[in-house]
Amino acid sequence: MKHTIAVIAGDGIGTEVMPAAISCLDEIAQIHDLSLDWNHLDWGSDHFRATGRMLPVDGLETLSTHSAIFLGAVGVPDIPDVETLWGLLIPIRREFEQYINLRPVRTLPGVPSVLRDERPIDLVLVRENNEGEYSEVGGRAYRGLPQEAAMQQALFTRHGVSRAARFAAELATTRSGRVTSATKSNGIIHSMPFWDEIVAETLAEYPGLTLRSELIDALSASLVLHPWDYDVIVASNLFGDILSDLAGAVAGSIGLSPSANLNPEGRHPSMFEPVHGSAPDIAGKGIANPIGQIWSGAMMLNQLGAPRAAAHLEAAFEAALAAGVRTRDLGGTATTEQMTAEVISQIRALAARFSEPEVISGGTR
Structure with missing residues (x-):
């Protein structure tokens, strides 16, 4: 089944961790025979500066046609949060009745x-x-x-x-x-x-x-x-x-934390985003931790009906951390690119473990 995902990288480190997560998700999709069609939307603070709006007039209508929404981060120092958050994030949550914000927190290997x-x-x-x-x-x-x-x-x-x-x-x-x-x-x-x-x-x-x-x-x-x-x-x-x-x-770090804005009944698309925000103090330095965005992607896969693929992705970033690869927020020296490369390496290394057909009620997946 083809899943069309609306991508809003947004601001700050969102533009750095988003491509990192998508590269991991594309790797997972290839192994699990998933069809993820990314629709990149250049909405965010730059769009606000150009138009006075965080979303186009028909932005919510555009989003409604997608299977899910993948959000990076929103917010910059020179634009008030009342504009950036109430102009994009909160309208999406409310228009699409995303009445549950789900945030898992757990100890990850190698993370002090x-x-x-x-x-x-x-x-x-x-x-x-x-x-x-x-x-x-x-x-x-x-x-x-x-x-x-x-x-x-x-x-x-x-x-x-x-x-x-x-x-x-x-x-x-x-x-x-x-x-x-x-x-x-x-x-x-x-x-x-x-x-x-x-x-x-x-x-x-x-x-x-x-x-x-x-x-x-x-x-x-x-x-x-x-x-x-x-x-x-x-x-x-x-x-x-x-x-x-x-x-x-x-x-360990809010840089690790994912979240899902869920419409549990599936009448509208759900939205998946890391907790960490746009972090303008480190934006552009290539040192942002991509795990929060990657983990949010795993939550998205689970919501889209691919739990084995989601488990595979979670196991991969846990294995990357266990191998000692850590970004600066975790006390390490790895860049965003290096952390992402290690997760992809672990996805490939774990492929055989997660590629067996998944037994579900009434058949296999």
């Missing part, structure tokens, strides 16, 4: 952790991705006057919270059965107790699961002190955003 304890970390953050604290409800009053005020309204709906909780529950049934819910119901009097109630109601439909609600400040501390105690964490838009960066850094 900031922790003295070497117990492995393997957790997944399920972030509600369409509402919560990042709603568009609010505004400014009395602009330019001494009493100028800004109002930002968090928006939590039963529909939005329950579908995020249900996704986390379904995921937990395939893992340890443990779900942690991030809350702040002792200080945020309306939205967080509402969140707690709906998460508890939803998880009650899964008698095999255990649910622990943990206050966000205590949870943040616990993720630093003993992250190996967590498995599936479900959180609101803001809390999930913060926790995923924290957990990624504890595991």
Whole structure:
């Protein structure tokens, strides 16, 4: 089956890690007989400077015809984030009902952790991705006057919270059965107790699961002190955003961290992007870590129905790290190009292991 992928490399190191990831995905596609058709779209801050828009007028319509969206990074110092993020990333997430932001965090071979304890970390953050604290409800009053005020309204709906909780529950049934819910119901009097109630109601439909609600400040501390105690964490838009960066850094580097913006029902394309952002301080130096983008590509393959290919790609970048090839954020000296070359070498070395037909219900793949 042919998959047409919309590619938005974007800004900063996005333009460096994107071709690195695509070269790895093309190698995987050849081995697994996948058809990946890349449609490169030059949208981002340069497009904004030229047109005043991050996306063309018909940009969302263009994206809707694709199997998936592969995003590098968005953001530059000279353009406010309210333009770059709300002009591209957030409209895509909301137009295509990408209401789950999935962010796996785990210990990778050869990657030093900031922790003295070497117990492995393997957790997944399920972030509600369409509402919560990042709603568009609010505004400014009395602009330019001494009493100028800004109002930002968090928006939590039963529909939005329950579908995020249900996704986390379904995921937990395939893992340890443990779900942690991030809350702040002792200080945020309306939205967080509402969140707690709906998460508890939803998880009650899964008698095999255990649910622990943990206050966000205590949870943040616990993720630093003993992250190996967590498995599936479900959180609101803001809390999930913060926790995923924290957990990624504890595991070694946010340069490694992938994410998937999912429309689980498949009515719209999902979008896959690394967590690290555009990193303008190292852009153009050829030292960016491409693993976050490559791992995001593996998540994309899995969503497109190619789990064996996804596992092959993950095994390859893990083998590259285990071989001692590391970029500067991991304490090494490898360039983006050298890291990518090693991953491709490992893809080829592992090809025989992953090329056997995959047994699935009703036949083979």
